[in-house]
Amino acid sequence: MLLKDEVGMLQRVPLFSGIELTKLKLLAFTSDRVSYSAGQILFRQGDEGDAAYVILSGRADILVDSDSGPIKVAEMVPNSIVGEIAILCNSSRTATVRAASPLEVLRIRKDHFLRLMKESPEMTIEILRVLADRLSHTTADLIDARSAK
Amino acid sequence: MRQQLLFHPASFQLKGAQSHMEPSLARYIWKHTKKQQLWILMIVVLSMIPYFMSFDLPKLIVNGPIQGRGFEQPGATQPFMRLHYNLPFIGEVLFFSGFQLGRKATLFALSLVFLLLVVINGLFKLYINTYKGRLGERMLRRIRFDLVDRVLRFPPVYFKRVKSAEVATMVKDEVEPLGGFIGDAFLQPVLLGGQALTAMLFIMVQNIWLGMIAVVIVVIQIVLIPRMRRRLIVLGRQRQLTARALSGRVGEIVDGIGAVHVHDTSNYERADIAARLGLIFKIRFDLYQWKFMVKFLNNFLAQVTPFLFYMVGGYLVIQGRLDVGQLVAVIGAYKDLPGPMKELIDWDQDRQDVQVKYQQVVEQFTVEGLIAPRIGALTIDDPDPMTNPLSAIGLSITDDGGAMLLNRISLQVKPGETVALVSTATGGAEALAEAFARLNWPDSGRIASGADDLLELPEAVTGRRMSYASSDVFLFQASLRDNLLYGLKHAPLTSVTYDGAAADQHRWNIDEARRSGNPDLDIRSDWINYASAGATGPHDLFEAVRRVLDAVVLSRDILDLGLRSSADLTRHTELARRIVELRAALRTRLEQEGLSGLVVPFEPGAYNKEATIGQNLLFGAAAGPELADRVLAANPYFASVLKQAGLDRTLYGMGMEIAEQAIELFADLPPDHQFFQQLAFMSAEEIPAYETLLQRLKNRPYEAVSENDRAMIVSLSFAYIEPRHRFGLLSDELMSKIVAARNRFYENLPPELQNAIERYDPAKYIAAATVMDNVLFGRVGNNHPDAPDRIRSILYDILDELGLYGELLNVGLDFNVGAGGRRLTGGQRQKLDVARALLKRPDFLILNRPLSALDQRMQDKVLRNVLQEARRDGHSPAIVWVVTNPAMAEMFDRVIVFDSGQLVEDGTHETLLAENGIFKELVS
Structure with a gap:
């Protein structure tokens, strides 16, 4: 997959959809292309967050530790981004991500990501929008969960 | 170059290590060079004979063969080389009647004699200049060595006040002009004084009054000029001090460059340097002005004398009291007076100049409480182990500002005992550790080993049977190996046999060293004391090195350094010889672990996509x-x-x-x-x-x-x-x-x-590439994020299996640590210092907060390793450890607690915990 294809993929990630093409190209160029085989771990819950990952091909499982071992909470498919929360708020990873099939990802380093946010207000607003969206979903889920009790 | 073990007499003393420095330069020079000074004086007097003969010869040539005097008749001959003298009482004696030569033959003969004299004069001059130069250089070597020898014997307190760059500039620059002066120190005044006196005497003989005039002017010169020079001396001293301070400041800027940038003070430093340079300029310009002023006056006085001769002498002639012939002779003779006088005055200026420089340096190097030469005397044989307890008796130590660091402490450390020194912030345990290491001298009380005062023991005992490491590490700009083995280099242990030209050079080295009062110890001898590291020679020393590096957890870092550097193939032949095997082993292992994709190997007929x-x-x-x-x-x-x-x-x-x-x-x-x-x-x-x-x-x-x-x-x-x-x-x-x-x-x-x-050849080692590149012989794939780490750990495994781990460690030990060890991290430096102290296998191991740059977990680990390594093979040294964290005290036999310079608690870990005292408070 070439740089220009990656840029095409990035454009389809909602978080990056509003960003101008040259910026995206720069982001893709300065990011590392990394491949994993099925079962390899991208990062573990509790690790320090140093990068976000955009899935280019393949699938990945998101696992959360529990008393009875890791539980799969979600599955990531191409064009999705994972790990961006930890690099935004300097917290440790909230879940483990494991390749479920041969996986190609674009690894965006934390400092590059933050630098790009600083320089591109469109991107920052877009991220804010996505986060707010997630928050309202989570709130709605919470309300549902409470009322279901 | 072969080396064999030396069987020296047990010890010999450094020559030329006097206890005080001679304050007068003239006496210092005379003391060390009187024979040579007299010899050269004799040679100079001897050289006068052909010199004056060559004056007379042109007249003989012109008057004789050229103008034809004595050859008036055709075919006339004159004797050549006729030797005859008028001896008192005996009358004319003819030694040799000479050859009879014709006019042309005489011309050629006399011209050839002239040529011969030219050659002889030139050779004399060459010999004299070379001799003087060598004399000066030897003295310079002697004085520089004396100065550094004193630096090595200064008491520790001196180094708190002096800047290293200033000492260096004194040794290097300030004594430099002495070398040029020493050859002329005694020769010049004798020679020039003689010339001046002769001229003066001649004038006196011609006419006493004109002679008196010349004498008066000379007296004025002799009295006035040195007076004016006093200012020159003062300025010269200022010039020297300001220049020395400048080099001290430049040294400080270099050492403290980090602080300069961190605080944005580079412009402050610029201003400071500019101000200093301004001051130096002013002093130097003043100096020039005075110098030329003095020169002017000097010249003027010299010129004023002929004026007086013309006027007074002329007046006397007119009056008829002096005849013209005498006046002309006096004026003629006076021509020979200003030259030597001027040079004599210049010589005097030089003398004062170097005397000032010398005095300034001597003052700086005259220090109270210099360590006696016998303390640092060279000792070949290893001293007996220190089996007596180490004790502090009524020990008080104050710091430079007078604050009490330790107040009348008495304690004893028995051989084999491990002691943790725990200290509050103002406790003073560090001062005690420094005192044990002789880095801090007691103000009252003493440190004793058995009945002997520790300060009276030779360094050959304390430096070999005790070791010390602290948080304040100094490493030399050399390889890791040299720094690690530095603590074993006490004396030259082998005598090196040199062949051919090297042997001549070696003899010359020894000869010259002795002539300049330098020691003739051979730096190329093997200085490493293998026995003290528990080894028998170079072949098994590495085992000991590896053990101490493992103990301080430094091996991994050094291996990494080894991987990243290109190996010196003259030393590490094993690596090159087995490179094919190593590459194959890595390949196989990667395949076994399903990681072949990690590295794309170089193949001569294929494109490597990752490169x-x-x-x-x-x-x-x-x-x-x-x-x-x-x-x-x-x-x-x-x-x-x-x-x-x-x-x-x-x-x-x-x-x-x-x-x-x-x-x-x-x-x-x-x-x-x-x-x-x-x-x-x-x-x-x-x-x-x-x-x-x-x-x-x-x-x-x-x-x-x-x-x-x-x-x-x-x-x-x-x-x-x-x-x-x-x-x-x-x-x-x-x-x-x-x-x-x-x-x-x-x-x-x-x-x-x-x-x-x-x-790139799969079967060959590539000398220009790093060890890592050589073993990989390929490129690590770009799309495997943790590939480098995984490969490295696999590689260390393989190296261990193939028995090449040591070889790689050895490559890493070639790493140059940089100035002051700055190419290593603070933690690495401290670990290296502890490893160096351990390697010596001492009887008393003193460690003064040695690992403060490491985190607590690592400190604990190294502490445990060090305690174990120190006691390996039934060895049981006493260990005194000033701990950074009271919890570390648990690992020791005995715990001593300091607070405000007092020893407040002393006991085992359990008893102190039970006591509810300061220690318990510190631990919790």
Whole structure:
């Protein structure tokens, strides 16, 4: 997959959809292309967050530790981004991500990501929008969960 | 050069190590060179004979054969070399009646004698100058050595007040002019004084009154000039002190450059240096003004004398009291007076100048409480172990400001005992550790080993049977190995046998060293005391080294350094010899673990996708500047190979593409943007240049582009790696063309490039590449994030299996630690210091907060290792450890607690915890 294809993929990630093409190209160029085989771990819950990952091909499982071992909470498919929360708020990873099939990802380093946010207000607003969206979903889920009790 | 064990007498003393320095330069010179001074004086007097003979000869030649006096008759002859003298009481004696020579023959004979005298005079001059020069250089060597010898014997407190750069400048620069003066120190005044006195006497004989005039003027010169010079001396002293302070400040700036930048004080430093330079300029300019003023006056006085001769002498002639002949003779004789006088006065100026310099240096090097020479005397045989307890008896130590660090402490450390010194912030345990190491001298009380005062023991005992490491580490700018083994180099243990020219050189070295009062210890001898590290020689020392490095957890770091450096193949032959085996082992292991994808190996007939195009083309490591990265594209041979392979246009097109992409991506970024680290093709500074280049070349056909521009563009393509940069520029056809070009490149490699490149050969070690590159013999895939770490740990495993772990550690030990060890981290430096202390296997190991740069977990680990390593093989040294954390005290037999310079608690860990005292408070 070439740089220009990656840029095409990035454009389809909602978080990056509003960003101008040259910026995206720069982001893709300065990011590392990394491949994993099925079962390899991208990062573990509790690790320090140093990068976000955009899935280019393949699938990945998101696992959360529990008393009875890791539980799969979600599955990531191409064009999705994972790990961006930890690099935004300097917290440790909230879940483990494991390749479920041969996986190609674009690894965006934390400092590059933050630098790009600083320089591109469109991107920052877009991220804010996505986060707010997630928050309202989570709130709605919470309300549902409470009322279901 | 062969080495064999030496059987020296047990000890011998350094010569020339006097207890005080001679304050007078003249006496210092006389004391060490009187024989030589007298000899050279004699030679000079002897040289006068041919010198005066050559004065007389021209007259003989002109009057005799040329003008024909004595040859008036044709065929007349004159005796040549007739020796006859008028001796008192005996009358004329004829020694030799001479040869009878004709006019022409006499001319030739006399001219040849003249030539002979010229040669003899020249040879005398050569001999005298060489002799004086050598005398001066020997004295310079002596005085410099004396000064450094004293530095080695200064008491510790001195070093708190002195800047190292100032001491260095004294030893190096300030005594330098002494060398030039020493040859003339006694010769010049005797010679010139003699000349001046002769001239003066001659004038006196001609006329007593005119003689008196000359005497008066000379007396004025002698009285006045030195008076005026007093100011010169004062200025000279100021010049020396300010210059010394300047070098001290420059040294401080270099040492403290971090602090300068951190605090934005570079302009403060600029102002300080400018102010100092201004002051130095002022002093030097003052000095010049005075110097020329004195010179002017001196010349004036010299010229005023003839004026008086003309006026007074002329008046006397007119009066008839003096005849003209006498006046002319006096004036003639006076011509010979100012020359020597002037030189004599110049000599005196030089003398005062160097005397001031010498005195200034001597003052700085005259220190109370110098360590006696016997303390540091060379001792070949190892001293007996220290079996007596080490005790502090009523020990008080104050710091430079007078604050009490330790107040009448008494305690005893028994052999074999491990003691933790725990201290509150003002406790004083560190001062005690320093006192044990003799780095801090007691103000009252003493440290004793058994009945002996520790300060009275020779360093041969304390430096070999005790070791010390602290948080304040000093490393020399040398390899890790040299720094580690430094603590074992007490005395030259082998005598080196030299052959041929080296033997002559060695004899000369010894001879000259003795003549200058330097020791003749051979620096090339093996100084390493293997026995003290528990080894028997160079072959098994490494085991001991490895153990102490493991103990302080430094081996891994050194292995990493080894991997990243290129091994010196003259030392590490094993690595080169077994490289094929090593590469195969790595390959097999990677396959076994299913990790073959991690490394793409170099294969002579294949393109390596994970390497750059440049690397694929060259397929070798540049061993010289001719084919290094930056200039590769411009190398004419390389360019011709590209052309023949049909790659020149392709790579040019590729370079243009890369330039366009890079500029599109990066042109808008500020030059310090961190993204530039990702741009392998060009640096941020080069972007504008490439931008204009691109504009210029965009629509130009390839043929119209200059060689230089082509090279600039083509070189961009050399850094390209497809999987990493992903521009989609590499096709199968291009790859096979590149491999073909590679082969073509090596087929016709011109002889001048043979040594500029080392071709990758699966069966050969590449000396110009790092150890890591050699073992990998390929490139780590770009798309495996943790590949380097995984490969490294696999590699260490393999090295261990193949028994090459030690070899790699040895390569790492070649690493140069930089000035003051600054190429290592603080933690690494401290670990190395502890390893050095451990390696000696001492009877008393004193450790003063030795690992403060490490985190607590690592400190605990190293502590445990060190306690274990120190006691290996039934050895049981006493260990005194000033701990950074009271919890560490648990590992020791005994705990001593200090607070406010007092010893407050002393007991085992359990008893102290039970006591509810300060220790318990500190631990909790």
